[in-house]
Each structure stands twice: as structure tokens, then as C-alpha cells.
Amino acid sequence: MTVQVAKVETGTKRELYATLAAQLSSLLEGEHDLIANAANCAALLYHSLPDVNWAGFYLYKEGELVLGPFQGNPACVRIAMGKGVCGTAAELKQTVVVENVNEFPGHIACDSASNSEIVVPLIKDERLIGVLDVDSQSLARFDDEDAQGLNELAEIFITASV
Numbered sequence: 465m466t467v468q469v470a471k472v473e474t475g476t477k478r479e480l481y482a483t484l485a486a487q488l489s490s491l492l493e494g495e496h497d498l499i500a501n502a503a504n505c506a507a508l509l510y511h512s513l514p515d516v517n518w519a520g521f522y523l524y525k526e527g528e529l530v531l532g533p534f535q536g537n538p539a540c541v542r543i544a545m546g547k548g549v550c551g552t553a554a555e556l557k558q559t560v561v562v563e564n565v566n567e568f569p570g571h572i573a574c575d576s577a578s579n580s581e582i583v584v585p586l587i588k589d590e591r592l593i594g595v596l597d598v599d600s601q602s603l604a605r606f607d608d609e610d611a612q613g614l615n616e617l618a619e620i621f622i623t624a625s626v
Contacts, residue, residue, distance in 0.1 A: 481613030484512055488617055492624035498523075498593075501625040503533035505617070509598060510535030517577055517601050521586075522550050523594035529554055532594060540574040548572035550595050553583035557592060559611045563604040575599065582606040584618045588626045596621070 488508055492501050502521045509519040520534020522543060529543040529550055546555040547570055553560040562581045565571045578599035586593040596618050600606065 477609040477613060480513075481609075481616060484508065484613070485616055485620060487512075488620050489624075492620065496625060498625045499533060501621060505596075505621050506533050506535050509617070513598065515600050515602050515605055516598055518575060518597070518599035521594055521596055522554075524554065524592045529595060534597075536599070537575045537577070540572055543572060549581045549583050550597050553585050554592055554595050557585045557587055559584045559615060561606050561608075561611055563606075565599075577601050579603045580605040582610055582614060584611070584614045586618055586622055586626075588622050593622065593626055 488505060491504050491508060495501055502523075506520045510516060513519065518534065518536030518539065520536065520539070521532035522529035523532040524530075528545060531539055531541045543551045545551050549560055549562050549565065549568055549571065551572075552570075560583050562568045562571075565573070565579060565581050578601065580600045580603055582598050584596040586595060596614060598606070598610075598614065
């Protein structure tokens with residue numbers, strides 16, 4: 465089976481995320497394995513979102529976040545709840561957008577090239593599954609439109625996988 469991923473070169477962020485939502489839905493259709501779906505979702509985001517140097521998942525296991533499927537440089541394997549951007553988003557169960565990670569209290573520098581970050585908690589029936597984490601080398605790369613788009617993609621992922 466060959467999967468076509470159309471790269472969106474022009475248009476608004478809203479159009480980009482609408483295209484990604486359609487692609488992700490198609491990519492995950494009929495597959496319910498969390499790891500397989502996380503791997504494909506990470507690859508789709510990494511190769512489709514402009515100005516991104518890391519995209520992937522941390523999964524909630526035994527009270528901490530554990531590295532899951534991702535694209536980009538090697539990453540921290542375990543993150544405590546409430547620590548760094550990922551642990552904060554997981555603990556608050558809220559999307560966290562950070563314009564400059566070097567100014568975020570307790571930031572965990574897994575990749576020194578990353579300067580901004582967005583983390584979306586993955587929640588099913590009020591239960592934390594993990595987080596979707598996307599990093600960029602640019603400062604202030606992510607905004608409310610990215611938060612909305614990535615939350616929609618996270619919902620597609622959760623519905624298909626959990």
C-alpha cells in the first residue's frame with residue numbers, strides 16, 4: 465500500500481491543517497494500533513509542517529511521560545509530570561505554546577536547536593494518554609492557529625487509536 469502525502473506549499477494555516485486532517489484520517493483509517501498510528505502521525509507532521517525540527521509523542525506510563533514514536537533528533541526518554549513543556553502540558557491537561565523555550569521555567573533541553581515548542585495533551589474520557597510535542601528552531605513559530613489545528617489532529621489520532 466502506497467500512501468500519498470500532499471505537501472501544502474501555499475495557503476493559510478487553516479488550509480494546511482484541514483489538508484493534514486484529511487490526510488491523517490485517511491492514513492489511520494482501519495488501523496487502531498496506538499504505536500503504528502503515532503509513528504505515522506509523527507512522520508506526517510514532521511514532513512508536512514513548515515519550519516519544524518521535531519514532531520512526536522510522549523506516552524503516559526506509570527506516572528511519567530515516556531518517549532514514543534517521533535521524527536527528528538534523538539530525544540529525552542523520560543519526562544516527569546510537571547517538568548518541562550511536555551510535563552507541564554500533561555499535568556495541566558492543556559495545550560501549551562512556548563515562543564522561546566529558553567525562557568520557560570524548567571525547560572528540558574533535549575535538542576539545543578529547538579527554540580519554540582507546542583505540546584498538546586492527549587486525553588480520552590478524562591484520562592491522560594500522553595502528549596503530542598512539536599518543536600521548531602525558530603522563535604515564536606507556533607500560535608493559536610497551530611494550537612487549534614494540532615488539537616484537531618490529536619482528536620483524530622485519539623479517536624482512531626484509543
